[in-house]
Amino acid sequence: MARAELETTAAEPRTPLNRDRVLAAAVELADREGVDGLSMRRLSAELGVVPMAIYKHVANKDELLDGMIDLVVAEIDPPRTDTDWKTAVRERILSARRMLLRHPWASRVMESRTRPTMTVMAYMDSMIAMFIAGGFSIDLIHHVMHAMGSRLMGFTQELFNDQSDPDNPIQPAMLEAMGATYPSIYQLWQAVSHDDASIVGPGCDDQFEFEFALDLMLDGIDRLKEQGPP
Amino acid sequence: MARAELETTAAEPRTPLNRDRVLAAAVELADREGVDGLSMRRLSAELGVVPMAIYKHVANKDELLDGMIDLVVAEIDPPRTDTDWKTAVRERILSARRMLLRHPWASRVMESRTRPTMTVMAYMDSMIAMFIAGGFSIDLIHHVMHAMGSRLMGFTQELFNDQSDPDNPIQPAMLEAMGATYPSIYQLWQAVSHDDASIVGPGCDDQFEFEFALDLMLDGIDRLKEQGPP
DNA sequence: CGAGCCGCGTGTACGGCGTACACTCGCCGG
DNA sequence: CCGGCGAGTGTACGCCGTACACGCGGCTCG
Numbered sequence: 046m047a048r049a050e051l052e053t054t055a056a057e058p059r060t061p062l063n064r065d066r067v068l069a070a071a072v073e074l075a076d077r078e079g080v081d082g083l084s085m086r087r088l089s090a091e092l093g094v095v096p097m098a099i100y101k102h103v104a105n106k107d108e109l110l111d112g113m114i115d116l117v118v119a120e121i122d123p124p125r126t127d128t129d130w131k132t133a134v135r136e137r138i139l140s141a142r143r144m145l146l147r148h149p150w151a152s153r154v155m156e157s158r159t160r161p162t163m164t165v166m167a168y169m170d171s172m173i174a175m176f177i178a179g180g181f182s183i184d185l186i187h188h189v190m191h192a193m194g195s196r197l198m199g200f201t202q203e204l205f206n207d208q209s210d211p212d213n214p215i216q217p218a219m220l221e222a223m224g225a226t227y228p229s230i231y232q233l234w235q236a237v238s239h240d241d242a243s244i245v246g247p248g249c250d251d252q253f254e255f256e257f258a259l260d261l262m263l264d265g266i267d268r269l270k271e272q273g274p275p
Numbered sequence: 276m277a278r279a280e281l282e283t284t285a286a287e288p289r290t291p292l293n294r295d296r297v298l299a300a301a302v303e304l305a306d307r308e309g310v311d312g313l314s315m316r317r318l319s320a321e322l323g324v325v326p327m328a329i330y331k332h333v334a335n336k337d338e339l340l341d342g343m344i345d346l347v348v349a350e351i352d353p354p355r356t357d358t359d360w361k362t363a364v365r366e367r368i369l370s371a372r373r374m375l376l377r378h379p380w381a382s383r384v385m386e387s388r389t390r391p392t393m394t395v396m397a398y399m400d401s402m403i404a405m406f407i408a409g410g411f412s413i414d415l416i417h418h419v420m421h422a423m424g425s426r427l428m429g430f431t432q433e434l435f436n437d438q439s440d441p442d443n444p445i446q447p448a449m450l451e452a453m454g455a456t457y458p459s460i461y462q463l464w465q466a467v468s469h470d471d472a473s474i475v476g477p478g479c480d481d482q483f484e485f486e487f488a489l490d491l492m493l494d495g496i497d498r499l500k501e502q503g504p505p
Numbered sequence: 506c507g508a509g510c511c512g513c514g515t516g517t518a519c520g521g522c523g524t525a526c527a528c529t530c531g532c533c534g535g
Numbered sequence: 536c537c538g539g540c541g542a543g544t545g546t547a548c549g550c551c552g553t554a555c556a557c558g559c560g561g562c563t564c565g
Contacts, residue, residue, distance in 0.1 A: 258422035
């Protein structure tokens with residue numbers, strides 16, 4: 046009776062937990078509530094289960110986060126093999142960026158990880174392979190991988206990493222006053238907000254800025270490659 | 276009596292707390308124990324004071340972290356005015372990097388901040404001013420600031436951000452086995468560890484890699500500037 | 506067919522965290 | 536002298552991650 050009641054209130058056939066269900070729920074929760082809203086307790090509640098149940102499927106929270114990274118990194122498109130290295134690399138990185146826009150928490154979590162997971166290793170491996178196929182020297186690839194850094198995963202670390210929340214939209218008076226203390230920032234802001242098509246908004250097209258920086262790097266890399274090993 | 280005892284055991288003349296002392300102690304603690312070891316409670320213990328005492332001088336932990344950032348950003352050398360823009364920018368960024376090596380926690384904390392503090396704003400302002408003085412168009416400066424991202428503060432976000440701890444130094448057997456699953460990474464690792472002067476060690480000269488990437492960007496930027504606004 | 510194991514899910518508990526809120530107590534101007 | 540004020544205190548709350556012992560249902564094997 047108590048059993049029946051429980052089942053009725055639960056209203057679920059009680060599909061058993063497993064690692065994949067846990068990870069998928071964690072990703073979904075992080076997508077919805079942000080990474081700060083992801084606690085083992087919230088996640089367990091989401092799964093209709095007691096907190097400690099999760100620990101039968103992941104060793105601890107760090108492993109949970111690693112698993113989540115694996116899941117989303119696997120979403121990145123495989124490399125094209127029908128073009129030159131530059132467009133292949135470019136498109137792959139833009140695919141990574143698209144993944145990151147779907148999962149805004151992912152960049153932050155990846156930054157916090159100390160050792161790469163197997164999926165991330167595989168991603169890097171195939172990225173290196175693209176450069177090798179493109180005819181780069183191993184040494185140059187090494188430096189390039191360092192130089193690209195987080196851009197390989199589709200994000201750049203900005204100094205201020207999120208634009209203002211929409212409920213207090215940088216009132217212009219404040220910016221005007223700012224002109225006195227930070228004249229150069231002010232000058233830049235003014236120019237940006239004027240030549241931009243959209244009057245309102247942050248004034249920066251993030252996608253454009255990302256591609257600008259990416260192409261700047263790719264062109265520089267290309268030049269280094271052409272001028273050769275000596 | 277109890278009073279006297281307390282004062283003797285404390286053995287301090289009890290210099291009163293103030294914001295600067297709190298921030299300095301927090302920076303010192305973070306330098307020594309890492310950012311994870313920095314809690315309001317640990318910090319208060321360090322200051323010989325009860326946890327809540329700190330809250331008379333900073334509003335909350337976020338403000339504490341902001342204050343710490345201000346403190347260390349102020350350590351970055353002011354811009355030189357006796358050279359061309361490129362070496363001036365280059366040297367300033369390398370100064371920022373030196374600061375970051377003194378305070379390894381700083382990059383992580385800066386990443387986590389959502390709005391820049393006044394000191395960071397001032398730093399960015401003077402950085403923009405350097406490009407203006409160098410004859411850049413405002414539009415180009417805007418893109419450049421985005422493209423440089425965290426490099427302006429002296430760090431790049433790597434995919435794996437810390438090298439292996441020294442107590443298990445990447446046993447070569449593991450790497451050998453890795454060759455099967457990640458052939459390209461293996462190939463790169465082999466090349467790097469062979470042509471490097473030091474047999475042991477991480478095999479990467481971080482300072483060299485940083486300067487390589489920095490110069491790659493600066494050269495690219497230079498070229499964009501020279502080819503002009505049209 | 507019965508027993509015992511095994512592994513998923515549970516309950517309870519601990520130590521740490523950030524911080525709200527009400528307090529004491531010493532100093533300093535009126 | 537005294538009243539207020541501000542620095543430092545004490546206690547408490549609600550989170551967090553997770554160690555550890557337990558219940559219990561299903562499967563294996565005698």
